[in-house]
Amino acid sequence: DAKTTQPPSMDCAEGRAANLPCNHSTISGNEYVYWYRQIHSQGPQYIIHGLKNNETNEMASLIITEDRKSSTLILPHATLRDTAVYYCIVRVASNDYKLSFGAGTTVTVRA
Amino acid sequence: AAGVIQSPRHLIKEKRETATLKCYPIPRHDTVYWYQQGPGQDPQFLISFYEKMQSDKGSIPDRFSAQQFSDYHSELNMSSLELGDSALYFCASSPRTGDYEQYFGPGTRLTVT
Numbered sequence: 001d002a003k004t005t006q007p008p009s010m011d012c013a014e015g016r017a018a019n020l021p022c023n024h025s026t027i028s029g030n031e032y033v034y035w036y037r038q039i040h041s042q043g044p045q046y047i048i049h050g051l052k053n054n055e056t057n058e059m060a061s062l063i064i065t066e067d068r069k070s071s072t073l074i075l076p077h078a079t080l081r082d083t084a085v086y087y088c089i090v091r092v093a094s095n096d097y098k099l100s101f102g103a104g105t106t107v108t109v110r111a
Numbered sequence: 112a113a114g115v116i117q118s119p120r121h122l123i124k125e126k127r128e129t130a131t132l133k134c135y136p137i138p139r140h141d142t143v144y145w146y147q148q149g150p151g152q153d154p155q156f157l158i159s160f161y162e163k164m165q166s167d168k169g170s171i172p173d174r175f176s177a178q179q180f181s182d183y184h185s186e187l188n189m190s191s192l193e194l195g196d197s198a199l200y201f202c203a204s205s206p207r208t209g210d211y212e213q214y215f216g217p218g219t220r221l222t223v224t
Contacts, residue, residue: 032210043115043201043215044154087153093210095142096166098156099203 003027004088009106012082018075020105022088025069032093033064035073036101037084044087044101047073051093078109113137115216117202123222124192132187132219136204142166143185144213145177148199160185192223 005023012018024033034049048055048062050071055062061074075082087104091097116135124130136143142161146154156169160179171177174192179185183204189196199220203213 034212038154041199041218041220043203043217046212046214049210049212095159095161095205095207095211097211098144098159098167098169099146099154099213100156101146101153103153 003090003100004102006086006088006103006105008103009108012075012078012107012109014080014109014111015077018078018082018107018109020073020075020086020088020107021070022073023070024088024090027068027090028092030092031090033062033068033071034089034091034099035060035062036087036089036099037082038087038104039081039084044099045084047086049093078107080109080111083107083109115202115204115214117200117216117219119219120217121220121222123224125224126192126194128192128223130189130192130221132189132200132202132221134185134187134202134204134216136183136185136202137206137214139206140204140214141183141207142205142211143179143183144203144205145171145185145187146201146203146215148201148218149195150198154201157187189221194223197221197223 035047144159145157148154157171
């Protein structure tokens, strides 16, 4: 039961911003948007999450549309170390809820 | 900052053997999740524990069992291992407050021969 849709892959030039889109048209009112990434065979890494407001931390920015049906993760200055699979996941913010990893976006940052 | 610790990092077992994977959550995290990632696949949820009680269960084979102990560490026990059990096994933990984001360990790579 895929709740999110992401492009399978995208390239980005080193030093440029990377904008990763995600569609979640069936998101419920109590579901948050979480972003994780997985660098080859490492444990998934938490990036950022949000409910309806735009969020920013030291890693990235998250822009959520007003209707909450889509969002964009922004890596402001991509580096080669940002090459990874990025997962957009919608989930109720509760300990009772797992993360359901779907088909993420493979981001390749090129020098 | 302290992270999730998993041991062992690598494990090689033969078919029909048993394996035990251990997970030590971040301090003050009381919820533990286990995920399995087969070759070329995305991580899949197996099971979770909150305050030492099983809170959710995914596609975990009956041959697998898990528990969370009083110090909040968790163990995943796998018996009658099959070749298809070869995978990366990740443990994640989440805090008891906030928005319950999960933080993952480095994983245990299990190879069944």
